Structures are given as structure tokens and as C-alpha cells.
Amino acid sequence: AQSVTQLGSHVSVSEGALVLLRCNYSSSVPPYLFWYVQYPNQGLQLLLKYTTGATLVKGINGFEAEFKKSETSFHLTKPSAHMSDAAEYFCAVSDSGYSTLTFGKGTMLLVSP
Amino acid sequence: SAVISQKPSRDICQRGTSLTIQCQVDSQVTMMFWYRQQPGQSLTLIATANQGSEATYESGFVIDKFPISRPNLTFSTLTVSNMSPEDSSIYLCSVLASQETQYFGPGTRLLVL
Numbered sequence: 378a379q380s381v382t383q384l385g386s387h388v389s390v391s392e393g394a395l396v397l398l399r400c401n402y403s404s405s406v407p408p409y410l411f412w413y414v415q416y417p418n419q420g421l422q423l424l425l426k427y428t429t430g431a432t433l434v435k436g437i438n439g440f441e442a443e444f445k446k447s448e449t450s451f452h453l454t455k456p457s458a459h460m461s462d463a464a465e466y467f468c469a470v471s472d473s474g475y476s477t478l479t480f481g482k483g484t485m486l487l488v489s490p
Numbered sequence: 491s492a493v494i495s496q497k498p499s500r501d502i503c504q505r506g507t508s509l510t511i512q513c514q515v516d517s518q519v520t521m522m523f524w525y526r527q528q529p530g531q532s533l534t535l536i537a538t539a540n541q542g543s544e545a546t547y548e549s550g551f552v553i554d555k556f557p558i559s560r561p562n563l564t565f566s567t568l569t570v571s572n573m574s575p576e577d578s579s580i581y582l583c584s585v586l587a588s589q590e591t592q593y594f595g596p597g598t599r600l601l602v603l
Contacts, residue, residue: 409590420494420582421533421594428590467532477523478592480532 379404379470381481389487396440396455398484400468403449410451411469411478412442421467427451438462463488492517492587494595502601503573510569511598513583518563521586524556527597528579536581539566573602 384399402408409428413421425436432444442453451468465485469478493516503509513522522539537545537558545558560566570577580597587593 411591413594418599420596421584423491423591423593426591473590475521475586475590477535477538478533480534482532 379408379472379479381468381470381479383466383468383481383484385484386482387485387487389489390458391489392460393457396453396458396462396486398453398466398468398486400442400451400453400481401449402451402468402470404470404472406472409471409473410442410444411471412436412440412451412453413467413469415465415467415483417464424453424466458486458488460488460490462486491591492519492585492593494583494585494593496581496583496595496598498598499596500599500601502603505574505602507573508569508571509573509600510567511581511583513566513568513595515564515585517587519585519587520563522560522566523584523586523592524558524566524568525582525584525594526579527582533582536568539568539583570600573600575602578602 380403382401411426412424425434427434427444435441440455465483467483468481495514497512524536525533527533535548536551537547539558539560541560557569578601582597584592584594
């Protein structure tokens with residue numbers, strides 16, 4: 378069975394500061410990894426994904442994530458936070474591109490001026 | 491990507507009644523899914539909606555409570571039956587589109603009184 382752990386239900390940063398949201402997974406097969414963002418009163422929007430190939434993946438809105446197999450991690454980063462980044466972020470894993478997703482509990486990102 | 495719409499966007503219902511949620515996608519897709527997001531929680535998969543056959547339910551979810559229809563490759567419905575306040579959640583449909591990625595609808599916000 379797969380599982381996802383997101384460390385920290387809430388992360389607070391100042392505008393302009395580095396954003397780091399942590400995600401660790403467990404999977405018995407090479408994983409497909411995803412980050413989604415949910416803005417208030419909206420559905421989920423795909424930020425980025427890792428399937429195969431380059432382990433550093435870039436997504437929308439300046440976000441990127443690095444797949445580290447040895448650490449079973451897929452942490453999300455952004456060099457400089459904007460107020461508009463305030464939202465809830467979900468990490469998810471699947472064991473192929475055609476199977477269901479297992480989500481982490483989510484991390485709420487708070488950005489202060 | 492895929493453009494997904496859901497109806498209704500939100501509703502307030504009385505306990506004991508049923509609500510049918512519609513999910514429409516702008517292109518034909520093989521796999522559609524229904525998720526539940528309880529207040530302050532992550533997403534939990536309810537079922538995979540299969541075109542032309544019964545839905546495949548996850549552990550803890552049953553067809554009598556959450557009947558699903560999938561009449562064609564662009565449309566699905568989820569009914570929440572005999573509702574109780576514990577059913578108050580956001581219900582999201584998703585589709586597996588190209589590039590092995592799930593895309594989500596905007597969600598239906600349900601409050602049961």
C-alpha cells in the first residue's frame with residue numbers, strides 16, 4: 378500500500394521568503410508523484426508532477442520539486458513567496474499513470490506581508 | 491488538460507434526503523473518479539466510475555449510499571443517499587486525461603442539516 382506524509386499542517390512564511398513544503402512517500406514500486414494546490418473555495422489544480430526522467434521538475438507559478446529516491450521525498454519549493462501563493466497544498470502518489478491517487482493530509486501555506 | 495464542470499457548486503440539504511451531483515468533462519476520457527474531502531481533511535477516493543459497468547468502490551464506501559452512473563465517456567453522476575450531517579463535505583470528480591495525470595473539477599460543497 379502507498380502512503381504520503383506531509384510534515385506540517387500549516388507553514389507560515391513572509392512575502393519574498395523561501396517556500397519549502399515537505400512530502401515523504403512510501404511505495405513498493407517506482408512512484409508517480411504529484412503536487413496539487415487548492416485555493417479557497419476551489420477545486421484542485423495540478424502544480425507539477427514527476428513520472429520518470431529528470432528528478433527536478435518545474436511547475437506553474439515558479440514552483441519546483443525534486444524527487445529523491447534515497448530519501449523517499451518529493452519536497453516542493455519556491456524561491457520567493459507571493460501573497461497569492463496562500464493556499465492548501467497536497468502531495469499525492471500513484472503506482473502508475475493509470476491508477477488511483479493517494480493524497481497526503483495537506484499543508485496550508487500562509488504568507489504574511 | 492481537461493476542463494471539468496460540476497453541478498451544483500454547493501447545496502444545503504436536509505437529513506434523510508438525497509442529492510445527485512453531476513460531472514461533465516469537455517473531452518472523452520476513459521477513467522473518472524469521485525473523491526470526498528471532509529472539513530479540514532484530505533481527499534479520499536470514493537469510487538472509480540466505469541463507463542458501461544458498475545463503479546468500483548473503495549473500502550468503506552458502498553453502492554447503496556453512493557450510487558454512481560457513467561452513461562458515456564464525458565459524464566458521470568454521484569448520488570449521496572439518505573444524507574446525514576456526517577456527509578457534509580466537498581465532493582470532487584476527477585478524470586484521467588493525457589500524460590497520465592488526473593485533473594479535478596471545482597467541487598460540490600454540501601452541507602447537511
